[in-house]
Amino acid sequence: MSNLTKTSATSSDTSSTTTQGLRLGGMNWLIWRQHRAGFGTLLGITALAVAWLVYQRMDLMDYLTAHGWPDSEPDKWLPGVHLQRFQFVSYGLGFVPIVLGVFLGAPLLAGDLENGTAKLVASQSATPSRWLATKLGISSLVVIVCTTALSIAFGRWWGPTKYAPLVLGWSDGSAFDTTGPVPVALALFTFVGGVAIGMLMRRTLISMVVTFAFAVIVQVVWHFERLNLGHVVTITTHDGIGPSTTPHLPTAAIEIDTSLISGSGQTYGWGTCAQEASERVCAQKYNLVGWSVDYLPISQMSSMQWLGASILFILTAAVAVFIFSRGRKRIV
Template sequence: MSNPTKTSSIRPTRPDGSAASPTATRGPRLSGMNWLIWRQHRAGFWTLFVATAVTVAWLVYQRIDLMDYLTAHGWPDSDKWPEGVHRQRFQLVSYGLGFIPILLGVFLGAPLLAGDLENGTAKLVASQSVTSSRWLATKLGIGGLVLIVCTAALSIAFGRWWGPVKNEPTVLGWSDGSAFDNTGPVPVALALFTFVGGVVIGMLLRRTLISMVVTFAFAVVVQVIWSYFRLDLGHVVTVTTNKGINAFPQLPRSALEIDRSLISHSGQTYGWGTCAREVSDKVCVQKFDLVGWSVDYLPISQMSGMQWFGASVLFALTSAVIAFIFIRGRKRIV
């Protein structure tokens, strides 16, 4: 009876003939601090990835459904937007997407450092060979990267859905937050600023729950201030007429009218309701020597420039907050 031969697994070799370790042949994997931070927050990161994937898939489906609907009504040859359910869908979805920066700031930004400072993990990290700067950079880097990927994907998907009807103000006004804040770079910029705002609040308060509450208030204030100054990002265009008050100027399609006023022969302007207090338009024209209208508006062609300008301001503010986090972290992180 012959003895069975022993089989040994074939190990890969390097070009010089030496055996390579099994770990050397594996694909890229997280290790060290990157692995620690990912494992610590993996539940939140994976939840965000899955929610984003499902939402993007649904938005892609809605775009396909919209194109079928428009094609059935003669799009793009028809200038008339057919009334239907899509307007309501755009509004509901845009409202939901508008809450994303707030949710990211509260549930991702606020606990990022506050949780470690509260439960003592930060002290454990500080006792190791890892510097506070590297720990903060890894925390912010991984969290920020996940946030950018998800919000950018949502922005692109929503923008492609809204794109075919963006010139129809009856569907979704381009200057409103429903469209302006959910397309282009704005969602990423708003989410990043709210996220780092939550991080710095958690660093200062050092308690998770109270940090989340304060971050919620901070995020709401950011949204209110942003909506108040949104239209100031553009350059107002003025058009005047001199063919009488019955000849109102023709504005570009989807233009947002900012203000209108009556204009006299001398160039003086009067409120658009001036003639309502007079006996007749003829009497009003003679009394104030009116010759036409002066209208201020923002064209939709400025939308992209306004978005990038506003996003640049938010990115600059985000950078300033990040710099404060690192300065504060070097002095006192535990």
């Protein structure tokens, strides 16, 4: 009886220790409790969005399979694909980095600096570095979990139709910025940028306004630099310059530039012959022998995404170093 009691007590203690070990404690608990409403809202909305995207993929796969996908031509199944739904969802996902930067990143430190919570933290035994690391770490983890889940779910929904440019162009922000590592990197950079802005401005509202402007600038710069992440492929022909002699590009390839080429290898703009009397006269005048087309194949999409994401991750790390460097010196 004594052994049984001892065993029961030991099991109870072990169970209690295990239960406590699974709970947040100390600084982690404090940060989670302080921001639990925002974190819970983000995680809840993400869960609902992912469930809806999973359902959309199942519905799409049933339809495609019934119409002979993947062996059938796109014109057999494309009419039944809800193109507007893809475009609307991708448009909404494009705002996720901005929303996270403005409503989570900007107030994260600005709110504590404005209402005096930072002074209270600085007077405790925990160091400012630990407080910053916990606050930034837990928030970043929530951002990564949410954006990764959305990226995977949307990528799987769009994946079966990725070779049909009419659904979503792979090089456009609607697909490129909402799948793979790019949405995670964009959201994390915008979020950490918002945290840095909030630390400098020290006022929640103005920090949110400035962060919104920062996020828009990031999106604009990213839009113009996106295609520069790829390695341009050139294909040429020497079969004349008639319309039927233009090169045939791979499926879903993005055409960057088209030029006419002469026998000596010199290139001319595709509109060179527009003012000439005839195509034949133009060809003789410039010794034109064919076409030269620069393009990006869809096979480069993944490598372009990881290259761009790597650049954004490096920039994010640089901003985080700035936050810790300034935070150790002047957090209140």
